[in-house]
Amino acid sequence: MLMDGRETAKELKKKIKMEIDDIKRIYGVTPTVASILVGNDPASEVYANSQIKSYQDLGIETQKYFFSGEISEAYLLNLIDKLNKDTEVDGIMINLPLPSQISATKVLNKIKLVKDVDGFKAENLGLLFQNSEDFISPSTPAGIMELIKAYEIDLEGKDVVVVGRSNIVGKPVAALVLNSHGTVTICNSHTKNLSEKTKMADVLISAVGRPKFITEDMVKDGAVVIDVGINRVNGKLEGDVDFENVKNKTSYITPVPGGVGAMTVAMLLSNILKAFKANRGII
Ligand code: NAP
Numbered sequence: 001m002l003m004d005g006r007e008t009a010k011e012l013k014k015k016i017k018m019e020i021d022d023i024k025r026i027y028g029v030t031p032t033v034a035s036i037l038v039g040n041d042p043a044s045e046v047y048a049n050s051q052i053k054s055y056q057d058l059g060i061e062t063q064k065y066f067f068s069g070e071i072s073e074a075y076l077l078n079l080i081d082k083l084n085k086d087t088e089v090d091g092i093m094i095n096l097p098l099p100s101q102i103s104a105t106k107v108l109n110k111i112k113l114v115k116d117v118d119g120f121k122a123e124n125l126g127l128l129f130q131n132s133e134d135f136i137s138p139s140t141p142a143g144i145m146e147l148i149k150a151y152e153i154d155l156e157g158k159d160v161v162v163v164g165r166s167n168i169v170g171k172p173v174a175a176l177v178l179n180s181h182g183t184v185t186i187c188n189s190h191t192k193n194l195s196e197k198t199k200m201a202d203v204l205i206s207a208v209g210r211p212k213f214i215t216e217d218m219v220k221d222g223a224v225v226i227d228v229g230i231n232r233v234n235g236k237l238e239g240d241v242d243f244e245n246v247k248n249k250t251s252y253i254t255p256v257p258g259g260v261g262a263m264t265v266a267m268l269l270s271n272i273l274k275a276f277k278a279n280r281g282i283i
Pocket residue numbers: 140163164165166167168169170187188189190191194207208209210228229230231260261262264
């Protein structure tokens with residue numbers, strides 16, 4: 001069965017919009033996000049602008065800080081300090097990658113905890129590992145979990161194999177699965193006998209970034225396969241999974257596009273709502 005990220009995201013966005021509209025009506029306040037982009041990476045600019053369009057669709061205002069040229073790390077840290085103090089700004093969204101003269105870790109960690117709508121700050125990741133309710137989860141891992149929930153897949157006691165250990169996908173999704181009582185194996189490029197590990201998976205999550213990396217022989221019959229990968233092949237988007245050959249072996253599988261990617265945007269919007277309420281003292 002196909003796990004439809006677009007439809008699930010649409011439903012979620014509808015609920016988020018309704019809540020934002022209610023808050024606007026009752027309290028007369030509007031959520032505002034500062035969107036920061038540094039450099040000339042066309043893919044990042046397209047992604048940042050498409051995020052801003054989804055903010056507009058939900059009635060979220062944007063302050064755009066797009067720098068095409070070189071700016072210093074100190075300049076960016078000062079800007080974040082100013083935005084942290086601005087009571088009208090509810091969320092700060094830093095579009096990655098940042099140019100080499102700027103440390104992404106330093107910049108992300110400078111964001112005030114309740115304004116870290118991407119959930120990449122070390123403190124937020126720490127709260128996630130503590131299974132605290134107060135954390136803001138990185139959007140892609142949160143989107144994966146929301147999709148799993150929408151299809152009523154219970155992770156308790158399941159063998160879950162995550163391929164990839166990045167700070168934005170692999171590690172946080174592994175922590176979220178652990179918090180849901182799954183048994184997690186995290187693989188990386190040094191993992192020996194990868195297919196032996198992936199074949200054990202009741203739920204296989206691939207976040208590698210290589211097209212057709214997960215082949216039929218790596219997947220157990222009846223597994224749930226979540227494809228996080230986004231790869232551009234001859235101008236088309238493809239995931240990590242050899243979808244056509246793998247799909248018939250699975251009980252559930254996400255398509256690319258229309259799977260995890262669609263959920264990522266919806267979860268970012270959900271994080272913005274959470275930050276908005278926290279910043280404005282709304283329950
Ligand atoms: P990343 O930082 O490049 O991480 C890739 C991971 O894959 C690394 O941990 C790497 O291991 C592992 N890997 C590479 N080759 C491997 C191999 N042969 N066997 C096992 N593991 C291997 O990438 P990312 O940022 O996590 O993103 C992964 C993919 O997801 C990309 O295609 C990206 O575009 C996509 N993505 C999609 C969304 C979405 O919304 N759908 C969001 C974020 C990312 P090492 O650590 O050992 O190098």
